[in-house]
Amino acid sequence: MESNSKNTKRKASSPIVTAQNEYGKLPPQAIELEEDVLGAMMLEKDAYYSVSEILLPDCFYKDANKKIYKAIIDLALKEEPIDMHTVTEQLRKNGVLDEVGGAYYITLLTAKVASAAHIEFHSRIIAQKYLARELIRVSSEILSKAFDDRTDVADLMQEAEGMLFEVSQRNVKKDVQQINPIIEEAVKRIQEASKRPEGLSGIPSGFHSLDKITSGWQRSDLIIIAARPAMGKTAFVISMARNMAIDYNVPVALFSLEMSNVQLVNRLLMNVCEIEGDKIKNGQLAPFEWLQLDYKLKKLYDAPIYLDDTPSLSVFELRTKARRLVKEHHIKMLIIDYLQLMNASGMTFGSREQEVSTISRSLKGLAKELDIPIIALSQLNRSLEGRLGREGKRPQLSDLRESGAIEQDADMVCFIHRPEYYKVTDDGQGNSLIGLAEIIVAKHRNGATGDILLRFKGQFAKFTNRDDDDDSTYQGYVSKINEDNASLAANNSLNVDYDAYPPPPPPNHDVPF
Structure with a gap:
C-alpha cells in the first residue's frame, strides 16, 4: 500500500516537475x-x-x-x-x-x-x-x-532586425585562403573582360568616357555618387539604370527613399520617351507625343529593372531584400537613392554621424557579401555654396555630408557638377559648358581619377554621352514627326502604322521615337 501511495504521489507531482524543467533551463554553456x-x-x-x-x-x-x-x-x-x-x-x-x-x-x-x-x-x-x-x-x-x-510593432520589427543583425555580424568570419584559387578567379575575370568588345571587366554604365576610367562598375565595390540638390543625382542613376537594363540586359534594383515607384517610372518615361516632365504629370501630350510614348514605351516593358520605394529604409531591411533579389532575380547592381535617408533602427548611436558611419560600413559589407557593385547617392553639405570663384563650386571629398566614414568606406567617390547652374557657361578656354555636366571621379581605390563631361537634358531628366547627339539627323526626325502630327490632327486619329517609321540611323542614337 505504501508503494502504491508513493507511486500515486509521484504521478500527481509529475506535471509540476515537467513544468519546472520546461522553464528552468540553464543558458547554453560549456x-x-x-x-x-x-x-x-x-x-x-x-x-x-x-x-x-x-x-x-x-x-x-x-x-x-x-x-x-x-x-x-x-x-x-x-x-x-x-x-x-x-x-x-x-x-x-x-x-x-x-x-x-x-x-x-x-x-x-x-x-x-x-x-x-x-x-x-x-x-x-x-x-x-x-x-x-x-x-x-x-x-x-x-x-x-x-x-x-x-x-509600436513596426518599430519593434526594425529593432529586432537590428539586434539580430548585430548578433549575426559577430559570427561573420572568413578563413584565410591559399593564393592559387584566387589567382584562378582573377584570371577568369580577365578572360571574361577580354571577350567583351568594349574590354570592360565590370558592369558598363553606358557612359563611354566614364567606363574608360572605371572599366565598368566592379563587383564588391561601394560607389558613392554625391552632389548638391538640383545637380541631377537621381536623373544620373535613372539614365544609368536605363542603359544597363535596356542596352546591356543587366538586372538592376533601385531603392528610392525619396520618390514613390510611380514617380520613378514617370522619370523613366521622361528619360526613355524624351517627353517633358510637366506633360507626363498633367497628361497634356500633343498627338505626336502620344505616339512617342506608345512607341518608346515598348523598351521599358520586360526590362530587368526592380523598384522599391520603402520610406526610411533600414540597412537591415535592405540586406534582407537585396539577398532575395540576388537569389530570385539575379540582380547585378544595387542603387540606393539616397544614403542619408536610410537608418540603422534597432541600434543605439551617440550621433547621426555614427549612424551614417554604420550605414556606409554595412553597405560596403553587403557589396562584398553579395559580390555586386552598390551605388549609393549622397548629399553634400552646404560648405561649397560659400566658396567663391569658378573652381569654388566644384565639390571636394571634404564636402561629403555627415560622415568622413563615407569617404573611407567607399571604393569610389564621384561628384556631379553642372557649372551652368552656377552661371559658369565656359571652361575659361572658350569651350561652352552649356547643357553639360561634369562627372568628377575624386576617389578610385583601384584605378585612376579624372573628370568627364556628359550631356544633360534637364527637361527630360536625362544624361547622355556627348557624341550621342547628331543635330541634323535629330532635326530630320523631328520634321518627320511634325508632318505626321499634322496628318494625325487632320484625321483626328492615333491609329498609326508603326512600320512606316524606320529605326534611327546611327547606333545608340536617341531620337523622338
Missing part, C-alpha cells in the same frame, strides 16, 4: 571546455593566437573565466609571455585575483590540461554557446516588448 581552453593557453606558447579571432571575453559564461581571458589579452597586447605565473600576476594588477579564485584556481586550470591540440575546436564550441545565449537574450527582449501594448 564551462569545462572554457577551463580546458584557458589552461591550454597558459600551457603552450602560441595557443592564444590560434583562437584570438574566435573568442571574445564575453564568450566565456563563467565570470571568473571571462576575467582570466581578459588578463591573457592584456598580456598579449603587451607582447609578454602567457603562462600560469604571468596570468596570475596580471590578475593581481587588475585587482581581480581573489575574485577568480586566487592562484589556486589558475593552478587547477593548467593541471587538468595535457596539451593544446584541440584548442581551436573547443574554442568554436564556446563561441557557438555564446551566440546561442545572445539569441536567447535578443528573443527575450523582443518577446517582452511584443507583450507591451504601448510598443
